[in-house]
Amino acid sequence: MDTTPEPPQPQSQPSARPPEAEPGPERPESPERSESSEGAERQPDRPEHPPRPDYDPPPAHAPRAPWGDGLRFAFGTLTVLPVRGTRWDREAAHTGMLCAPLAGLTVGLCAAAVGGVLLFLGGGPLLAAVATAAIPAVLTRGLHLDGLADTADGLGSGKPAEDALRVMKRSDIGPFGVITLLFVLLGQVAALAELYGQDWAHGAVGAAVAGVAARCALTLAARVGVPAARPEGLGAAVAGSVPWRSAGVVAAVTVVGCAVVAVPFGPYAVVRNAFAALAALAAAELLLHHCRRRLGGVTGDVFGALAETAATTALVVLTFG
Template sequence: MSAPSSTPWPDGLRFAFGTLTVLPVKVTRWDRDAARGGMLCAPLAGVVVGAAAAVLGVLLLALGSGPLLAAAATAAVPAALTRGLHLDGLADTADGLGSGKPAEDALRIMKQSDIGPFGVITLLFVLLAQVAALAQAYGESWARGAVAAVVSATAARLALTLAARRGVPAARPEGLGAAVAGVVPVRGAAIVAVAVTLAAAGAGAFFGPYDIVRTALAVVVAAGVAELLLRHCTRRFGGVTGDVFGGLAETAATTALVVLSLGG
């Protein structure tokens, strides 16, 4: 029997969509090679999630709704397409960090099914920020709202690609975090980051030279803020977990939306 390919792109795509979305995609391989391909393809899953969110928002605008309702619906779609796992991870990460306890105790808090006060407060302000930024974008035009939805969702999954790079350890020996921690070569993560940034700049080109810079900057700043959170979590917990990955995704998405809302 021949050895499996080191970069199984079909399996990687299935891994990305099967683990990062609720779309009916069957994951046929769970080994490290498939996980590597999946995390490299994570931004593609973000494009699909963002496009679905944008379609609903634009449809509501076409039916006569205001920007606020379109924004709320757009923010709800990524939550629905991930079964709320990224939001749940954000809340658990906030509770773990906010507890101030040693790594072992903080990780135990994060595994509990309930959400503590730090998690509730974090979810509240993150969702408010997302809806506010999207409402501003839709208020300017349906196209800006759609681009904001796609760019933020893609930046969110780019944060996962970067967090899965080699050198970032897993905090636990089990779970999704352990399955994908350290699978992505640093060079591969950098190439994906550049590709996503250039694609975002291309989307901004439809609105003018300034928006080329703004959309590219949204991706760069989102990745930078997610990296700061990643490093903090790695120091506090000893590595990454599935919850940390979810927290990184929501942090990057929110940051991208905030940057896109500035200087309009």
């Protein structure tokens, strides 16, 4: 009845919009379903919300807080130094993890100073090495060593991710953790004793390089794309907070800085220091890859294990040659 005999009708009923209903010939077999089925009623709604998901995805990384807040975050979370933090959000975590190598440099210099005092008093290279290895544990409340032991227990258990994370969360230390702590600390003391045996400057540079490389490994572990294994804790607070480019810049500056401090010792020492920093970051990356595969991401314990792995690797490489 509404076909063509009444030309004035399209002007009086524009709301019905019959011309738009005519693309229906694509489905000539069931014209009734085009008017009554729910699929046809949803057709006009689809163009309105096609790109919107059911939830708002999180940003690729957190915005960066001011450098002052980041420094306080880095020193407040990675050391026991009396630094009053004002922000503990994701923005501060972003900047704080970029500043992590500065916290490591401070810890390394404090350790080197104590070792130098003992050498000056006639304590000998071995005693200076023990003190230099102990100072970072004191200035971090032993959190990195505890994280290393817990991670060793979790990975050594051979259990699935959820069970391994429960093992890591226990307050006691298992056999894997004890053995790992023993050999790591022995390796650090032996390497530092070798460096202090040459002179205090070599030992001091070794302590500083180990501290910086250890915290730079944490910066790389906090980059975008590395998930947290748990929804709470330090790992969840900083995981994925640092963009790839920023993490790469920090790593490059760390390697160059470690090489520059060896300039007074000659060109071979420069190459050795740069290689020590690169080897430390590579060893931490290997452990990070294994933890991601076994645990599904990072935790605060994994961060501690990465720091101790990088520090030990740097010290061992510095004794070569």
